[in-house]
Amino acid sequence: MAKAFASAGDMSEKTVSFTQVGEGLYAFTAEGDPNTGVIIGDDSVMIVEAQATPRLARKVIDCVRSVTDKPISHLVMTHYHAVRVLGASAYGAPQVIMSDTARAMVAERGQEDWDSEFDRFPRLFQGHDEIPGLTWPTMTFSDRVSVYLGRRRVDIMHLGRAHTAGDAVIWVPDEEVMFTGDIVEYRSACYCGDGHFGDWPVTLAEIAAYAPQAIAPGRGDALVGADMVAEAIASTADFVESTYRPAARVVARGGTLRDAWDAVRAECDPKFSDYAIYEHCLPFNVARAYDEARGIDTPRIWTAARDKELWTALQD
Template sequence: MTASVSFASASDTREQKPQLRELAPNVYGYISDFDPNCGFIVGDAHVVLIDTRPTPRMARDFLADIRAVTDKPIKFIVLTHYHAVRVMGASAFDEVQAIIASQGTLDWVRERGQADFDSEVGRFPRLFAGVEEIPGLTVPTMSFEREMSLWLGPREVRLMCLGRGHSGGDTVAWLPDCGVLFSGDVVENRCGVYAGDAYIQDWAGTLDAVAALKPEVLVPGRGAVVKGAAGCAEAIELTKAFLSTLLASVRAGIDAGDSLRGCFERAEQAMKPRFGDWPVFQHVLPFDVSRAYDELRGIEHPVVWTAERDRELWQTLRG
C-alpha cells in the first residue's frame, strides 16, 4: 500500500513544454512528455484544431506555435471528448466558427461539465495555470451522432465515434489520405490509462475498431507520437492490456468478497509490475478501480466525480 502518494497529480510540478511534430504534410501534433496531446491540420483556406489546452493562457502558447507554421484562420475546434484538461483553452481562439463534438460529448457537458471542471482543477493544479481567465464551460456548437467529415480541399478529416471507451462520447479524427489518427484518450502510449469516467467493458471493442483503421501514425491522448503500423498496433494492444488487467483484478476481488479498498490493493499488486512506471499510473489507479468496481457490480454509467468525491476516494484507498 502506498499511503504516502500525494493526491492525484498535486505533486507534479515539472513544466512540460509541448513540441510541434509534423506528422504528414500540413498535419501537426502538439506533443508533451505525458500531458494531454493536441494537434492541428492546415487546409487550403483554414485550420482545424484537435482539442485545445487546459486554460486560455496555455492555449495562447499553442496558438503562437501554430502561427509559426501558418497565418490561416482557425475555423474549427474538434473535441475528441470532454475533460477539462483538453477543452478549457478554447476561448483563446477567437476566430473559431464552430466547436465540433459528438452528441455523447455534448450530453456529457450538459450533465457533468461543471463538476468535471471543478474536479480536474483540484487533480491537476499545474495544468490549470491562469484558471481565472476561463470564461465558462466549453460547449460544442455543432454535434454529430456517429460520423462526420470535414474537407480541407481534397483532404478528408473523418470524425468517428467507434464505441464507448474512455468516455461515452469519444471521437477519433482519422485522415485516410496519410494514415494519421488522432485517438484522444481512447489510446495512450505507455501512460496510465484513465478509466474513471469509462465504459471499461466496451473499451476493448472500441480499440478493435481503432486497430481496424490500420493507422500509420497515431497521436495518443498522452505519450509520444507512434509511427509505423506495428508501433500503432502495439500502443493499441498495450492500452487494452492495461484495461483487461484492471478488470480481471477487480473482478477477482469482487468474487472473493473484497471491499473497494481490497480490490484496489489487489489491482495495484497485479498492475504495478507491468504498468507501475508509466506516467500518471499512481494518479489514475484509484479512479480506475472505483469505476471498475461500480461497473462490474452493475452500475452502467459512470458516477459524476466532484472535488469532494475525489478526496473521499483518495482517503479511502490511499489514506
C-alpha cells in the same frame, strides 16, 4: 504518511514537442500532459483538443504559427473533460465540434468535472482566471460527420465507448492518420474514471481496423509508423484489461473496494508503475472497475469532494 493528492505535487514545467505525423498533420505533446492535434487544410486549420486553459492553448497556437498562417476554423473535442476543452476561447471563434453524447456529458457533469480536475491538476490550471466558462459545441454529430478543409476530408467518428461514453476519433484518410484522444495512450496511464472497460478493447479493435500509419494519442509521444501504432494499441488494451480483470474477480467473490485496490496494484504495478500519471489515475480506475463489475453501467459523477474521499480511503 498519505501521498499528495492526485497530481498536486507535479508542478514542474514539461518540455513541449511538435511532431509531424503526416503531411500537414502535427501532434503537440508534452511528456504525458494532454496532447493536441493539428490538421492543416487548403485554406484553414482544424485543432483537435483545446487544452485546459487559454494559457496552454496559446502554446499550441505558437506551434501552429511556426508552420502555417492559415486561420483556425474548426476545434474538435474528442470528449468533455476539462483538461481538454476549457482552453477553447484562445482560438477565436471556430466551429466547435463534439459528439452528441459528449455535449450531453458537459450538461450533466461538466461543472463537476471542472471543479474536480482543478484540484487534481494545479499546474495545468495555472491562468484559470481567463477561462470564460464551460465549453459548448456549436455543432454535434451522432455516429460520424465529414468536414472538408478545402480538398482535405476529415472524418470525425464515434466508434464506441471507451475513455468516456462520447469519445470521438478523427481520421484523415489522405494520410491514413488518426487522432484518438484518450482512447489510445503511449507510456501513459489510461484514466478510466469515466470509462467503459467492457467496450474499450472493442473500440481499440475498431481503430486498429483502419490500419493507421500514425496516431496522435491522448497522452504520450506521437506514434509514427505501423509498428509503433500497434504497440500503443496493444499496451492500451493490456492496461485496460489488467485493471478490470482483478477488480472483477474481487467483485465475484464479494470483496471490498480496498480488496480490488490491492488486486489491481498487484497486477498493474509490475507493468505500468513507470507510466505517466499512473499513481494519479489508479484510485479512479479501481473505483470505476469495481463499479462496472457490479453492474453499474453509467460512471458516477466525480466531484471534488468524492475525489478526495476516495483518494484518502485508498492511498492511505
